[in-house]
């Protein structure tokens with residue numbers, strides 16, 4: 001019982017560490033394929049159907065890519081691109097796009113008056 005708990009805890013830590021290890025530099029290298037639609041820095045290419053991802057939270061980007069990959073979030077275009085990504089690719093790409101300046105803000109930065 002105790003051993004199982006320690007095992008689960010270790011797995012959790014490994015998963016957490018793997019997630020925390022995204023490298024923005026590596027993500028930049030890997031972002032070539034993303035640029036046609038999301039722009040070089042994630043600020044889009046002026047076509048509204050391609051969302052701006054610059055400055056988005058890294059954990060949101062990671063979840064979106066996982067969801068496209070698993071099919072939880074269904075989109076034929078992104079399924080193809082996300083499906084080809086490894087865990088490390090996802091972490092690196094999320095770190096890169098999250099580190100870019102973009103127009104996205106928190107809701108509480110624009111309170112409704």
Ligand code: HEC
Nearest residue numbers: 033034036037049050051053061064065075077078081093
């Ligand atoms: C051919 C165009 C195209 C390419 C290339 C592309 N995407 Fe996308 N991406 C889209 C479209 C269209 C959507 C919106 C899909 C939807 O409605 O869910 C999207 C959505 C996303 C989202 C979710 C954004 C949000 O606000 O929820 C992320 C994250 C993302 N793409 C990352 C990437 C990454 C990383 C790459 C490169 C590996 C990439 N995309 C390559 C077209 C593209």
